[in-house]
Amino acid sequence: MRRTILDAMRNTLFVGAALLAGCAGTVHAPYPPIRADLSPAALERGAAIFHASCESCHRGGDAETASGAPLRELPSYMGRFYAANLTSHAEAGIGAMTDEELARAIRYAVSRDGRLMVMPSYGMGDADLAAVLGFMRSGHPLFTPDSVPAPPSKFSFFGGIGFRFITGNEPVERPASGIPVPPKAATREYGHYMAHDVYDCASCHTDGFSPRKTEGDDVFAGGMAFVDPEGRNVHSSNITFHETGLAHWTLEDFTRAVRDGLAPDGSVLRSPMPRFRGMDEVEARALYDYLRSVPHRKNAVKGARPRLTSASVRPDWGAEEAEEQSAEALPDAAQASGPKVTRTGDVLNASASMKGAGEETSAPPDSPAQPPASHQGTQGEDAHAAVTPSASATASGSAMPTAPGATDKSAASAPSAQPDAANTAAASPSTLASKPAPTRKPRPAAPKVDAPALFVKLGCASCHAPGARYHDRLAKVASRSEAELVRWVRNPEQFLPGTPMPTYAELIDEKTARALVRWVKAGGLSKLPSTSR
Numbered sequence: 001m002r003r004t005i006l007d008a009m010r011n012t013l014f015v016g017a018a019l020l021a022g023c024a025g026t027v028h029a030p031y032p033p034i035r036a037d038l039s040p041a042a043l044e045r046g047a048a049i050f051h052a053s054c055e056s057c058h059r060g061g062d063a064e065t066a067s068g069a070p071l072r073e074l075p076s077y078m079g080r081f082y083a084a085n086l087t088s089h090a091e092a093g094i095g096a097m098t099d100e101e102l103a104r105a106i107r108y109a110v111s112r113d114g115r116l117m118v119m120p121s122y123g124m125g126d127a128d129l130a131a132v133l134g135f136m137r138s139g140h141p142l143f144t145p146d147s148v149p150a151p152p153s154k155f156s157f158f159g160g161i162g163f164r165f166i167t168g169n170e171p172v173e174r175p176a177s178g179i180p181v182p183p184k185a186a187t188r189e190y191g192h193y194m195a196h197d198v199y200d201c202a203s204c205h206t207d208g209f210s211p212r213k214t215e216g217d218d219v220f221a222g223g224m225a226f227v228d229p230e231g232r233n234v235h236s237s238n239i240t241f242h243e244t245g246l247a248h249w250t251l252e253d254f255t256r257a258v259r260d261g262l263a264p265d266g267s268v269l270r271s272p273m274p275r276f277r278g279m280d281e282v283e284a285r286a287l288y289d290y291l292r293s294v295p296h297r298k299n300a301v302k303g304a305r306p307r308l309t310s311a312s313v314r315p316d317w318g319a320e321e322a323e324e325q326s327a328e329a330l331p332d333a334a335q336a337s338g339p340k341v342t343r344t345g346d347v348l349n350a351s352a353s354m355k356g357a358g359e360e361t362s363a364p365p366d367s368p369a370q371p372p373a374s375h376q377g378t379q380g381e382d383a384h385a386a387v388t389p390s391a392s393a394t395a396s397g398s399a400m401p402t403a404p405g406a407t408d409k410s411a412a413s414a415p416s417a418q419p420d421a422a423n424t425a426a427a428s429p430s431t432l433a434s435k436p437a438p439t440r441k442p443r444p445a446a447p448k449v450d451a452p453a454l455f456v457k458l459g460c461a462s463c464h465a466p467g468a469r470y471h472d473r474l475a476k477v478a479s480r481s482e483a484e485l486v487r488w489v490r491n492p493e494q495f496l497p498g499t500p501m502p503t504y505a506e507l508i509d510e511k512t513a514r515a516l517v518r519w520v521k522a523g524g525l526s527k528l529p530s531t532s533r
Helices: 002-024 040-053 099-108 126-136 157-167 188-198 251-260 281-293 322-327 332-336 389-395 409-413 421-426 429-433 451-457 471-477 482-490 510-521
Strands: 225-227 233-235
Touching: 040 126, 099 126, 188 281, 251 281, 451 510, 482 510
Parallel strands: none
Antiparallel strands: 225 233
């Protein structure tokens, strides 16, 4: 019996060693004859793809360049992995690599020395691949030479065995050249192209590591395991339009989430979800409609948020403080009528949100939602104009300000509600005295911002608390001016296009951002509990 067990263990170790040797062996993959496209249009396109699909892995938390970084998002049981140095340094980076070698790495996930890498392989068309190569060769500051090479990636014993079994140690099959880019339009064809070949939504939102997993029935159903910046295990969300996925997300919800990193309820999308800052309205519509067309899969991924219903309440996106000014001139009766609108700065008071704002339209989940007949009190998928300051003020029952010298036509055409001169003259002084002027409600005091609580609520702590991935970066910028930091908090993409930080401009106003900035500059971060990396 003992001999049998020892023989079994020996055979297992032999097979494991063979599999690990297979993982370490080279593979065959062709070199695509793709050359870098340095035209202005291609550089813009290449930058958008690189910022969305490459930068978050290849630029470390405190690095100004794409000099490589640990891939903490992958489970530790698989091994230790590092994204490559993509700067133009001839030895540590890609300076000595040919365009064909870079194209092979992107299209087949095969390294320069011929080994299969733990990274997505992208089936993007030749023109888009040439655009990415052009951006990488453009001399952009991201690719400033860095002489420090990224450490080599290493599989664990079981991670190597699993990788060998799942992939067969063979790259994905696709042609070396001749892959077209579909015409850019709000079509499902173009949405499919982006979801599978450019932004790789399918790989992250489908469980498993098989190169063919996106061809199965559970594509986009979520469940892929990752590790967030705090070291917690997280799983990708179900992005089919099942009730356990995106069933009640409008186009506006979806666009804000993928571009700015904010879910419909105002929460921050979990890491490692990137921000697709360069995605325009046509691309967002195409991707949204394509995802609505795929089979709806039931998969209630633990921790994924939010799963909406038709009655879910959204924040008052984009509201300004105009309603605060108009409220000062309104009598009690006028303020009592009409729905109350949450001020942008009062993000902690969820109960003050406009009820029904942003509710799903009556269109079925498997077809594009139709814009609502009226924008007042409703944010349909195409109702971006409904959240402008003027719309917010109107919804709150406030009268729109009239320009000096302008005539209120509606008041002029309506029967006068005021007594005429004759009636006024005939009225007795006692009658007039018994009708006091309407009481004006004083302007409400601005809510005090609880900066530490808001810092956590907005998801900032997961990246910037002591011990977190981007803590050192925030500590460095705290010495900058208050005005600059306020702009950075609300629109970080204007300073760093590839940043994973959400865009908060529609959720918090300048006063709230200033309160956060002052708290950080005063050393508030040091009072937060440390988080594991």
